[in-house]
Amino acid sequence: MSFAWAKQYEPKTALTKWLDEKLPLPRLVYNAVGAGYPVPRNLNYMWNFGVLAGFCLMIQIVTGVVLAMHYAANQAVAFGTVEHIMRNVNWGWALRYAHANGASFFFIVVYLHIFRGLFYSSYKAPREMIWLLGVVIFLLMMATAFMGYVLPWGQMSFWGAQVITGLFSAIPLVGEPLQVWLLGGFAPDNAALNRFFSLHFLLPFVIAGVVILHIWALHIPGSSNPTGVEVKSESDTVPFHPYYTAKDGFGLGVFLIAFAAMVFFLPNALGHPDNYIEANPLSTPAHIVPEWYFWPFYAILRAFTGDLTIPFTGIVLIPAKLLGVIAMFGSILLWFILPWLDKSPVRSGHYRPLFNKFFWFGFMPTMVVLFIAGGAPAEEPYVLLSQVATAYYFLHFLVILPIVSQIEVPKPLPFSITEAVLGKDKAAEASRTGTVDGGDAGTLPDGSLQPAE
Incomplete structure (x- = not known):
């Protein structure tokens, strides 16, 4: 999204001028997450989850790369290498717990991000592509998480792989050959473990690529906001930095406190105890x-x-x-x-009374x-x-x-974002009606209101 009032990047030194000419990376960052990116001034903390999801992805990639250095995708030793990481690798226990709980926190953040999008109708035009790419990211996350769950080669890992891949056998004609192709055999073994490990390592980087497209698509129409009203003037926006970098920083701090508490004090609370038993094809767990x-x-x-x-x-x-x-x-x-x-032409659930009731008293309890x-x-x-x-x-x-x-029948919408935040926006009302204090008004080239004569 390009606003005439957006602050432009101006390199100050000879080095930054040369870099801006040859590789304008600082300009890209400035326009993406800096003062050059105007954002609606009324975003609440529900808009923090996009940044938190990106941070979770970074945690998963960094910890996953280090864990891969010590893991062996072989059914004879896979379970043992996980125990080796936990017991013998320096800070291996912290890396593994951060990776395992990082997946859970990643999904928590993304689920909240999705529910926010559903309530505020962030999928509506002109932001359809942002939503569609977000659904693609969610599907890739699910595939990555499933294959990662198989790698510790515990009881739940083995039987989870058996059950989930067995779903494909329900497809007529091609189901069973497809299952064998996915596993590399008739049951999870070395072939499946190698395939899942390779894909589990690769897919986070694919997710990162789709996230870049997701952010790119977001910057074309700009961020949505709790009112669902589009930006009309400079007064409706503030620069992303420092306002939302500070707000996202606070949200990140709260997230890290919760994440650290889980990793250090409740590392296995979200896992299954049977996965600390080595995979045994001859012993089926009571409850998969x-x-x-x-x-x-x-x-x-x-x-x-x-x-x-x-x-x-x-x-x-x-x-x-x-x-x-x-x-x-x-x-x-x-x-x-x-x-x-x-x-509905109205986006925000706050202004849709019937939708609001069905969302909070129908859809959300259903998900629970x-x-x-x-x-x-x-x-x-x-x-x-x-x-x-x-x-x-x-x-x-x-x-x-x-x-x-x-x-x-939706509730009346505020005329502008500024009106929703600060009350009656007299300048915006005058711009809409073309009058100020009963006289005619015009708009100057810089977007300001020309006083009536």
């Missing part, structure tokens, strides 16, 4: 469960317990397993069409139920809860949201 950040989609997968059949014939059209797989992937893929499902049901055993009442929550999840996006966007 993925990491907590997969639970909502695992609950959707398990919600389908019956085949889709032709009534009164018993002929199976779609087996229950395939229905679950379709629903699990569909629950994320429908986010790609979300910008076109919500037709899916999280709980996904981590619970496949028994009653959790199966019924997951079925009801799954039905409402798809109903919310495919039926409720389009209908609400057509029938609700």
Whole structure:
């Protein structure tokens, strides 16, 4: 996004002038996250999560590269090398705990980032591409996290790989060959471990590339804001630095306190104790469960317990397993069409009373139920809860949201961001009406208001 009032980068010394001419990296940083990037003045702390997600990605890449120096992707020694890292490598325990808990914190931050985007309709025009790239990042994160969970080669690692790759066998005709191709064999072993390790190491750098595209797409229309009103004048914005670098710095400090507390005092709280038992293909755990950040989609997968059949014939059209797989992937893929499902011209949920109620009293409780049901055993009442929550999840996006966007009467929007923050914006009102104190007013070339004569 380019504003006429944005402060321009001006190199001061001979060295910075030469660098700006040959490789304008300082100018790029200045325009991306510095005083040259105007941002809406009313962003709250829900807008901190993008920066925090980027910081989490950096933690994962740095700790992951160091851990890879000591890890061996071989089923005979993989479990032992993890223990070697924990016991013998200098600060290996801290690196491993930071990496394992960093994945959980990464998903916490991204889930909050997504829920903020859903409430404030950050997927609406002109920011559709930002949202679509964000969904791609989320899918890449899920693939990376799944393969990373396999690497410690504990019981949950082995059986998680067996169950998740087994989902592909539900696809008619090509399912079983696809599963064998993914694993490199008929069960998780050396081939699968090597493939997953290679991809787990590579995909974070792919994520970093998509994040760059995500930020690039963000800078074209500029950041959204809690009112959903677009920037109209210089008074609606402040420079990203120092205002939001300070705000993001405070948020980062709070995040690091929570992260350090988890790493040093509760390092295994979000893990599964069975993963400290070496993988054994002959011993199936009583309750196979993925990491907590997969639970909502695992609950959707398990919600389908019956085949889709032709009534009164018993002929199976779609087996229950395939229905679950379709629903699990569909629950994320429908986010790609979300910008076109919500037709409301108003973005912010604060000004959409009906949408607000369905979001806080329908969608959010549904997500809580899916999280709980996904981590619970496949028994009653959790199966019924997951079925009801799954039905409402798809109903919310495919039926409720389009209908609400057509029938609700939104609250009056503020004329400008400045008005939402500081109260009545007299200059903006005068600019809109073309009068100041009853006289005619014009706009000067610099954007300021010309007084009436």
